[in-house]
Amino acid sequence: MFPTFPVYVEQFKKFTDLMEVQGRLIYFDGDENLNQIVTGLRRDIVPFAYNTPKHEVRNGVTYLKTKKAEVPLKIFGEHNLQNMEAARLACRQIGVTDQQFYSVIKDFPGASNRLQRIVETEKAVAFKDFAHSPSKLKATVNAVKSQFPDRQLIACMELHTFSSLTEDFLPQYAGCMEQADVAFVYYNPEVIQHKRLKEIDPEQVKNAFGGNNLEVFTDSAALQAKLRSLNYDNTALLFMTSGNFSGVQLIDFAEELLK
Known part of the structure; x- marks a missing residue:
């Protein structure tokens, strides 16, 4: 679909340019291309960065390390954990507390065909x-x-x-x-x-x-x-x-x- 990598990256820049006034951008800060785009954001856009959350694997189970407790998860793998962290930040924007989020995410089996x-x-x-x-x-x-x-x-x-x-x-x-x-x-x-x-x-x-x-x-x-x-x-x-x-x-x- 995109002939070169720079053309692919440019689509994310176009996306941020089209965001509504005082929009909120949740982005993965482990990607240097995204970090460069964020440095050039309009001043009215509020960025929220995420990365891989703290976790530990024991006996084939991933435990999320939160401030209050460990949360056993059914999902695993860094990509899944990063997506989960983005979802937590998105839910926070609409009033869902972290504790409410953790109480539900522990039972999420993952998306079909994704691990x-x-x-x-x-x-x-x-x-x-x-x-x-x-x-x-x-x-x-x-x-x-x-x-x-x-x-x-x-x-x-x-x-x-x-x-x-x-x-x-x-x-x-x-x-x-x-x-x-x-x-x-x-x-x-x-x-x-x-x-x-x-x-x-x-x-x-x-x-x-x-x-x-x-x-x-x-x-x-x-x-x-x-x-x-x-x-x-x-x-x-x-x-x-x-x-x-x-x-x-x-x-x-x-x-x-x-x-």
Whole structure:
């Protein structure tokens, strides 16, 4: 949609320029581009900065450290926590107190397809996530590994979007799955033909991602067979795609693997 990164960043500048008089801007201050935009805000706009809230992970549960108490959460991962903090500040603007917010957010299971817990047993847990861009892919893999550091992390990712299947874009994925103990990348060559893109081969994909623990598949049945051959004791299984691995019912498949 945006041909270059500067053009993308410019959209946020345009957004702030169009804000109503005495508007309130809630922004993530861990992004240097946003910080630069905020320094040039109109003087009538009131900015509210947020970042990752203080938290601690214990036994697979994230505890939010507030001024009064620890709050156990069902969500996890820095991106989710940052979004939660933005929501808290937004709620405060309409009169919701922090305590009211914390009393409800502890039961929020998260958005569908965003680190969505789809199957859980005593020995393993499976998630699915919409992640497909390099930054989101890396953040999602790292979030699951941080949440379950003592578990084997098996991560499966599908290259499905136009950009992710583009030869020149592949190097952006370098190191994105390095925190996974076992990593699989799948793409369907027929999708590449349908999108009229230049063909890519598995070796190109493997070299782009890097890592000796990564295997590339171009056949969904072969990937499923590989997954069925693995041991899932003490494991976190992660599916990441904006598609469905060429027709796989992920919840049913995960239940089969973890039973």
